[in-house]
Amino acid sequence: MFDTQDPPREMDIDRPCAARIYDAFLGGSHNFGVERGFVERVEETLPGITETYRENRAFIRRAVEYLLARGVRQFLDLGSGIPTIGHVHEVARRRTRHFRVLYVDNEPLTVAHSAPLLADEPRAEIIRADCRDPESVLRAPEAAELLDFGQPVGLLLSAVLHFVPDADDPSGLVRTYRAALPPGSHLVVSHVTGDRDTRAMGVLEDFYAETADPLRARPTSWIDGLFGDFELLPPGATYLSAWRPDPDQIVTSTRYPLLYGGVARKSG
Template identity: 75%
Template sequence: MVDARNAPVRQMDITRPAAARIYDAFLGGGHNFGVERDFVERVERVLPGIGASYRENRAFLRRAVEFLLASGVRQFLDLGSGIPTIGHLHEVARRRTRDFRVLYVDNEPLTVAHSRPLLADEPRAEILLADCRDPESVLRSPEARRMLDLREPVGVLMTSVLHFVPDADDPAGLVEAYRDAVVPGSHLVVSHVTGTSEPEAVQVLADCYAQTSDPLHPRETSWIDKLFGDFEVLPPGTTHLADWRPDPEHPVGAAGRYRVLHGGVARKST
């Protein structure tokens, strides 16, 4: 299978759970299959309460996008978007303004196929079938030209995607390419699975994901922090996601038992 630019894309495989639909199932969405629901049950059995971490990630995304909107950012590049439902970026943005644009990018064909009809009535958001490991083809795509003006600040989101990129594909190098492509005033939002505070739980999680289409590559928090490069990491710094500007008006539900997600928001100042 090839994408719009004739580049190979990941094969569709509905026999194994996929990260996008696992996440959707954990969030209580309707865009998942039996293999993902069985996977969720299995993971909940070995790591009871782990679902709160998925909700924490989505709540972090919402707070980060609200923060970016309040800082004047109006265009967003969401790499590894998954299925844009249950409080995803464009839903957050349109509660605040009519003036925004979102380019979602995902490399899983069925995720993109499920997403297109969900975005059919939203001219300010599109989804591109592409691999975030290829910044050139993402940034030069007709979709990116349509949705993003790279002369203006962009909010670049890489939430819960880089832990699916193996070391051999140089995840730090690809984040650098996106950092270099955007102008001052742009922001980078990252969340990533880490085993720094709970190595055993994260090893169990990685063992579960080894059976899926998206094996997991947890990393130390010190490695994740370096992804921001020379961008200015904004207060409160990089943290466990639940501690990043918590919003008492929108509690995530039961507090996460596992501290397995680390991230933050940074701004390009020069």
């Protein structure tokens, strides 16, 4: 069980970590040899898996554009990773000058790499905190400075909860975050599942078992439960490639349907 007195996560550059693995899959430059080697081995075993990672980032873009169109102007992104290659503030600033993004990650080097990338963007900031400790996120001075909890917030929990073990009660955590959000807020979730491709999911879990961020797949029915009493917006929770695909997006399924999620709104 996560204890708020636990020391913060330490830097570990000997093992691949989730943020830099993801960056390497996206073709970014914030990763090391251990992550590039990991990506090569995974892609060799599951050819075409890179597309699944890119699908997650494309889902974030579509979800953030959708929230902006619905009037949401502030975003809290938990387990943000390195905010490059079309991340939340980059999507937001294409549409409006009036937005705020607070990125949160617990991996020290991810935060150290990300802070300079945001130095010229006063509307976005990253802090080092653990999403398993909602108090430390919601009470962070940066949250008070950047976000107005009297106005709707877009809360992103994208590809992060599968790094939170059952012992840390991920659904209870999401319940706490949902309760802290003002009415009109939106929850964006993506999570891995093996419901459709158990073999590929098992292979990926085995690969991640060697990393600093072991992951666990969960059933889609469990992921559905994360939205609680929020209203799921069309098309509901689904495999990500089928979530509001771009009009010119011909393929709405990927080779490895491992990512599932959706967007829901708090009423009021």
